[in-house]
Every structure is written in structure tokens, then in C-alpha cells.
Amino acid sequence: MMRQRILVVDDEPQIQRFLRPALDAAGFDVETAATAAEAKRLAATRAPDLIVLDLGLPDGDGKTVIETVRAFSSVPIIVLSARDQEIEKIAALDLGADDYVEKPFGIGELLARIRVALRHAEPAGPLPGPEAFGPVVLDRDRRTVTRDDRLIHLTPKEYDLFVLLADNAGRVVTHGTALQRLWGPAHKDDAQYLRVLVGQLRAKLGGEAASLIINEAGVGYRLVTS
Template sequence: MMLQRILVVDDEPQIQRFLKPALTAAGFDVETAATAADAKRLAATRAPALIVLDLGLPDGDGKTVIETVRAFSAVPIIVLSARDQEIEKIAALDLGANDYVEKPFGIGELLARIRVALRQAEPGPAAAPIRHFGAITLDHEHRRVLVDNAQVHLTPKEFDLFELLAANANKVVTHRQALSQIWGPAHQDDAQYLRVVIGQLRAKVEADPKLPRHILTEAGVGYRLVD
């Protein structure tokens, strides 16, 4: 059985020395790169199953790697960076990164996020017409949502937003992504619209809207729908 290949892009030797044996011990084949140029080349020629990417590279911003790779591949990309500003996280996720982990980090958490990203990347059957998130049922075909098998009334915007979150289940949907797709590109900075509809959705589908279990907030970045 071929091992899944992970490309680690980081110019800090200590990070590479730590990650390569840790990922190898976890059962992965590991390639490393220290520059944006090498990262782009290896992503194109070595077909990694996943990329772990630092943003601070000596020959350019790691976000250019995301942009280049997304032009030809849907390979999962997990950003691993010391940059903790919201604007950096949002920019990386908007460009196509799947997840964002801040340094310093725990190897256990990083491995868990890698496993999740790889599972999500596996080809599977077409989206089921009915999906379940705990007690919440989403019926795509009939455009309805049920909680404990009882239908709840959602406005068109509420349903469209819930459907978008469900299509990206367990992934972060950024504020800009949601606003652009639900309200249109002209409203991608109108975060208040999104906050209002998220609040309405939680009130209708969560057992305790103040302590949501399914529609989770990623502070400063967006929202994530989990099972």
C-alpha cells in the first residue's frame, strides 16, 4: 500500500526536523520545501495528498503558493503559521486553504486536522438528498429543514445559508464566502447581514442558541457546521 504523501513547506529547519519524523511515524510519506518556488514545483510534480504550508517564506508570501496550487489542484492545504491576525487567516481561507493552525501548535491537533482534511478530500458518492446533523435534518430536494423530525420554517436566506454550511460541513466558511454567495459580491463586507441570519438560524435549529453545538463560530473568520 502506497503511503499518502504530505508536502511540508516551511523555511524553519527546526520545524522540518520536528514535523518530518512525526508525520513519518504517523504513516505518511513526507516531502519538504523551504521556498515558495520549490513548493509550487513539488505540488505540481509530486502530487501530494496534502500540503502543510507556512506563510512566511524567504522568496515570497505563502499565500501565493495557495493561489498557484488552486489553479490546478484541489489538494487539501493546511496553513501552519505564526501569523495570528484575523486578516491573514481570512485571506488564506478565501484563497482556498482548507484550515489554519497557529504556531506554536500541538502535533496531536495537527495530525487530527490532517486526518479530517484527507477524509474530506476522498471521492465519495454524490451529495445525499437528505443529510443529518445531530437532531437537524436537511432535505435538499424539498428545501426544508427538520429538527427532531418536526419541520421548522426557514426564510430563503436562512435556508440558503444553512445549505452552504452543509455543503462545506466541518470546514470553515468565511464571512466573505458566505456573503458573496448568499447576498452577492457587492455585499461581501456586510458582516452584519450574516450575523443576523446566523442568529436566526441558531434560534430555529439549535437546542440552546446561546451554546450552539452545530453552527459554530470561528472567531473573526467565519462559521463551521459540524455533526
């Protein structure tokens, strides 16, 4: 089986020295870039399966890499950054990044995020069968959500929210993305709509199932996968 290729974009030599053997041991081929310009070139010419991207690069903001790559590719992008401001995370995710991991980080967490992102990048096929998230099961064919084999009566908007979270399970769905998908561009700043809808959905899931939806403070929501 061909090894998947990961492009690591970071100007810190110690990060590159740390990540290369760890990713290699996990079964990936690794390319590295230390600048935004080099990252854009390698993303276009080497066709990586995933990009791990630092935002603080010597020749520009890493967000320009996201913008450039998204013009020609849907390759998963995981932002790896010491920037902890919420506005930076939101901007990167809204530009098209799939996830973010803050420095300092554990290699186990990063590898888990990489595996999730690569699974979501697999070619779409027929609608999947019932999908389980803890005690909750989503059946897209029947448009139903059940908990412990008991039907949960969701409104169309609550169902659409759960599907959006399920489509991105393990990854952050930003407030802006959710608002635009569920209510349209005119409501991209109406965060209260989303807070109310998430509260309603959690209440209907009930008990421990409500905790499947994680609040990423100031950024968005994540549906945990186990």
C-alpha cells in the same frame, strides 16, 4: 492501500523534524519544502494529496504558494502559521486555503483538520443520504433540516447557509465567501447581513444545536462535526 502524500512547507527545521515522524506514524507519506519556490515545484510535480503551508517563507509570502497552486489544483491546503492577525487568516482562506492552524499547535488537532480536509477532497458522487450534525439532520434530497426528527422550517436563505456550512463542516467559511455565495459579489462587505442570518439560523436550530455553529471571531463561521 496506497498511502496519501502530504507536502509540508515550512522553513523551520524543528517543525519538519516534528511533523515528518508524526505524519508518517499516522499513515501518510511526507514531502518537505523550505521555500515558496520549492513548494510550487513539488506541488506541480509530486501531486500531493494535501499541503500543510507556513506563510512566513524565506523567499516570499506563503500566500503566493496558494495563488500559484490554485491556478492548477484543488488540493486541500492547511495554513500552519504563527501569524495571528485576522487579516492574514482571512486573506489566506479567501485565496483558497481550506483551513488554518496557529502555531504553537497540537499534533492531534492538526491531524483532525487533515482528516476533515481529505474527506472533503474525495470525488463527488451522488447526493449523500441524510447527514447528521449532533441532533440536526440535513436531507439534501428533500431539502429539509430536522432536529430530533422534528422539521425545522427554514427560509431558502437559511437553508442555503446551513448547506454551505455543512459542505465545509469542520472548516472555516469566511465572511467574504459566505456573503458572495449567498448574496453575490455586490454584498461581499455587508457583514451585517450574515450576522443577522446566522442569528436567525441559530435561533431556529435552538438549544444545544445552536452551538453547532461556531463563530471564528473576525474571520467567519464553522459548523462542528460532532
